[in-house]
Amino acid sequence: MPDKTKISKRIIERLSEYRTTLEEIDIHGNRNIYSHDLAKLCGVTAAQVRRDLMNIGFSGSSARGYDVPELLQNVTNFLGFGEERRMVLVGIGHLGRALLDFFVDRNPKLVLCAAFDVNEMRVNRVIHGVRCYPVSVMGEVVAEMQAQMGIITVPESAAQDVASTLVESGVTGLLNFAPVQLRVPSHVFVENLNISTVLEKVAYFAGQSAEKER
Amino acid sequence: MPDKTKISKRIIERLSEYRTTLEEIDIHGNRNIYSHDLAKLCGVTAAQVRRDLMNIGFSGSSARGYDVPELLQNVTNFLGFGEERRMVLVGIGHLGRALLDFFVDRNPKLVLCAAFDVNEMRVNRVIHGVRCYPVSVMGEVVAEMQAQMGIITVPESAAQDVASTLVESGVTGLLNFAPVQLRVPSHVFVENLNISTVLEKVAYFAGQSAEKER
DNA sequence: GTAACGCTGTGAATTTTTTCACAGTAAGAC
């Protein structure tokens, strides 16, 4: 494990992208890759790639670039996928179901181990291999399974309660789709993903471009 | 329209969040808000809020803070929601459907006006008020409707073709869920939203927190 | 052998983003 220096969110995002890309390159059988090429595939600059890899203490060769399998291994370990991570999903609406669907055949070290919903119609069954429970047993099940992460796709009004319960049960990372600022202890990491915000951003810049075009 | 200075992605994201929050505050009937309070609701600092509003040329009062309806109006206009924006969705899988669902009762100026899919089973009908077409007519329909934005939720292998067709038909902003770097002309804005990347980020920091706890 | 090439690793410079800190101001108390 390289070092514990504080690594920023931005760098982690890029490392994750490098990892996904490297997996594909590895499958294709390419043994080496230059910073320049990896950069292009990920939409960043070559200097950025080199700097990021420097940050996690990985070195390449000046003639052959980076060894793909070795780098993949290193990035994977750095991100903590050496061991299995368990997570749960709360809220089995359309978005929740899309996520359940999404997990089929994804990162095998990120395991979605349970899903919860208040609606009785949606629980006590298995969707895409994931068992669905009523929220009433959420705290208990999460603690028992030692899940580390929670994905929140419930309506805004329920999000804070869900978050609190998850945190009490040992969860230290949340991905929150509800458009509300969650209050959690400082040791818990929260990533907010507000679809409206993302769309409005695209709308703004789409407008800018359209303006320039005229 | 305030000014032409280059405004960064980061600022636009925050403005969008302020906007959503202000709408709720407005509905609640509060007429004024301090930078400090808006900041807390959005998870940023007060100085940040003041700086951002300064960037779009909005001023408050030293005694009453910001006038809520006026600020909401200003931010809305700045983001370009004075007029209607049309967008289309390509890929009516689980994620696409979740997004169709999501749009019910959202920003009334961001109109999802059509959806497309290759699968014949999914088209020629109306889902949540949105008409679904086969991709074969996509270019034609998009151009006719003058859609400005496209949301791509097709598999990785089809994403580039879809993007190219959309751009040819006049789209200048893309929200891309496929884990691939799209090649588009420089006047087109692309926002990539890779769920895997977001999750891996949460996993990393959840791990860090869990480690600290021990 | 040695020359030429094109890569990495990385200090240093630059640019961008965020925070600090305080002058200026309007409202309310009295």
Place this chain on the structure above:
DNA sequence: GTCTTACTGTGAAAAAATTCACAGCGTTAC
């Protein structure tokens, strides 16, 4: 009226992120 208070607007400082630019090196060509 004057005093107090708590806010905004904003230069300036600080911090963070990115890019530059080049020394140093392994490989290949000849």
